[in-house]
Amino acid sequence: MDKERLEYFRKKLLKQREAILNKSKKLKEESYTLGTDGIQDMADAASNAYNADILMSLSDNDRTMVKEIDSTLDKIGSGTYGICEECDEPINEKRLEANPVARYCITCKRMIEEKGE
Ligand SMILES: [Zn+2]
Incomplete structure (x- = not known):
């Protein structure tokens, strides 16, 4: 693969990585807000617990994805991409x-x- 193509994929990967990190950050802030809401009824409490589960599984996937992106960026650096x-x-x-x-x-x-x- 030529240098321009490599650079293209490198930028693409970096963008993807940044998007995941930004999303995770946002989700964290949202989950923090959810957890610190004042008075809530039972239905709200249940849906908040459900949301927290989603947020947790999302961040797991995202962490895996970031790791994969990092090792792919390594490959671009070492010329095996x-x-x-x-x-x-x-x-x-x-x-x-x-x-x-x-x-x-x-x-x-x-x-x-x-x-x-
Ligand atoms: Zn093969």
């Missing part, structure tokens, strides 16, 4: 466009999923 980790063939750029953190080409991805790993 866009190479399938399984067969060492270049990953289709359309696939990277849709999923910039893809680690495998579509063939290997399918094989891995079939094996259930």
Whole structure:
């Protein structure tokens, strides 16, 4: 992959990373507000607990995603970005466009999923 394409994906990943972090920050602020609301009836309390669960699971996913983005950015730095980790063939750029953190080409991805790993 040439430098311009790499730079393009690097920027895309950084943007995605920033968006996740901003979202998490916002959610944290919202959950904080939810928790410090004054008097609330039972229905409100229940829905607040439900919201807190969503917020927690979201931040888990987001944390995983940020880690994946970071390791992908490492790969851009070391020049192995866009190479399938399984067969060492270049990953289709359309696939990277849709999923910039893809680690495998579509063939290997399918094989891995079939094996259930
Ligand atoms: Zn592959």
